Amino acid sequence: MNKASAPAPVQAVGLPSVLSSALESPRLPISSYNCSNLTGDGQDKDTKKLNLPTFKWRLVIAYDGTRFSGWQYQQSTPTVQCIIEEALTRITKLERKDLLLVGAGRTDAGVHAWGQVAHFITPFNYDSLEGIHKALNGLLPSDIRVREISSAVPEFHARFSVKSKIYHYKVYNDTIMDPFHREYAYHSVYKLNVAAMRDAARHFVGKHDFSAFANASRNDRVPNPVKKIFHCNVNEMGPLVQLEVEGSGFLYRQVRNMVALLLQVGREAVPPDIVPKLLGSQDRKELAKYALSVPPHGLCLLAVKYNEDHFGLPPDLKRRFLHQISQDKEILQLANTTAGGGKPSYRIMPTLSMY
Structure with missing residues (x-):
């Protein structure tokens, strides 16, 4: 999907100058990012109490994972989520807890992505997404690129909302x-x-x-171990051998463990029909008898698939807008009345809540 524009033109006071300064700012080296600053403290309490309309935005992100400790936010070390959040906070002047940035998957340290997907929210709309798209890539290090930005329902x-994910592993x-x-690789x-x-x-x-x-998962949740694999192909491209697998979801390090066993099959250390036997065992210790996990740098999250109806505004936008416009005018009046004291504030125009 190409860059899209949100149809309802709503502006935030001072936003063009924010984007301009972001575009002119030098790109920060990775060592200068401080994830511990992104705590969400000091947010605009007046804006929070107003229950203002919010808007949801989808990002498609590519990154070289070599220098990062994975996607997931951590205070102690730079991650992809941390660095994108810092860029967003500089552009939007919102706190991390207000943006609520969420990624499609938690790629591990050293794992790459061409089609990672994330969403965040703002209390204001954009009449064009070109400016914020340029500003984001202007602030991000060169090994992270926002490929697309669009509105979402x-x-x-x-x-x-993920329907399936596609991973590549290169050998x-x-x-x-x-x-x-x-x-x-x-x-x-x-x-x-x-x-x-x-x-x-084929047995997968x-x-x-x-x-x-x-x-073993790194969090307390116990995920459903039953997953559906739509295709699992092994492609040979000269010296490169690439596994492409698409599934409804994947367990922690599942793809890397699948590749490890396939490499043992490729080395003719074990027969191809060992796959159904190990699947039937449902025991990680059984796999460990034949193969150890491969390193992360050969893995890439190629794409995440969704229902395309989620991107763009709902078809009944006009009816919903007319129904709520009087309520939004009251919010606008209250926002303009309470804003002040020299603090940055956003003037919200009458519009429809998008979150």
């Missing part, structure tokens, strides 16, 4: 590693039997319990 959620299969692939010096790997990969397709292919 209130029902859209970057994580919970460089040659005696000597190509230095230009060293950060993006795992080096295997053993000549792989790609045909055997394809036979094994369908709905299975992937408990045997999941490491």
Whole structure:
């Protein structure tokens, strides 16, 4: 999807100057980012109490994960989410807790992405997204790019609305590693039997319990181990061997464990029909007898798929707008009355709540 514009023109006081200053600001080196500053303290309490309309925005993000400790926010070390949040706070003048940035998946340290998806919210609309798109990429380091930005309906959620995800894992299969692939492909010096790997990969397709292919999760939640794999292909491109897998969801390190077993099949250490046996065992210890997990740098989150109806405004926007416009005018009057004291504030024009 290309960059889209939100149809309802609502402006925030001082916003053009914010975007201009962001575009003129030098890009920050990764060492200068301080995630511990993004605590959400000091937010505009008057704005919070007003229950102002909010708008939801979708980002498609590409990043080289080499220097980052994964996607998920951490105070102690730079992550992709942390750095994007810092750029958004500088552009919007909102706090982290107000933006509520959420990603589609928590990629690990060293894992790359071409199609990571995230959403955030603002209490104001944009009559054009071109300015904020340029400002974001102007502030972000060169190994993180916002590829797309678009409006989204209130029902859209970057994580919970996911229909499927597509991952790639690249293996460089040659005696000597190509230095230009060293950060993006795992080096295997053993000549792989790609045909055997394809036979094994077919066993992953369908709905299975992937408990045997999941490491212990780093959070307290117990995810459903049953996932549906739509396709699992092994492609050979000269010395590069690439696994492409699309599924309804994936457990922690599931893809890397699947690749590890396929590499053992490719090395002819185990037969292709070991896959259904391990799936049936539902025991991670059984997989560990045959294969260890591969490193993260060969993995890339290629794309996240959603219902396309989630992007753009609802079809009944006009009817809903007319129904709520009188209530929004009251919010506008209250906002203009309480704003003051020299603090930055946003003048919200009558519009429809988008969140």
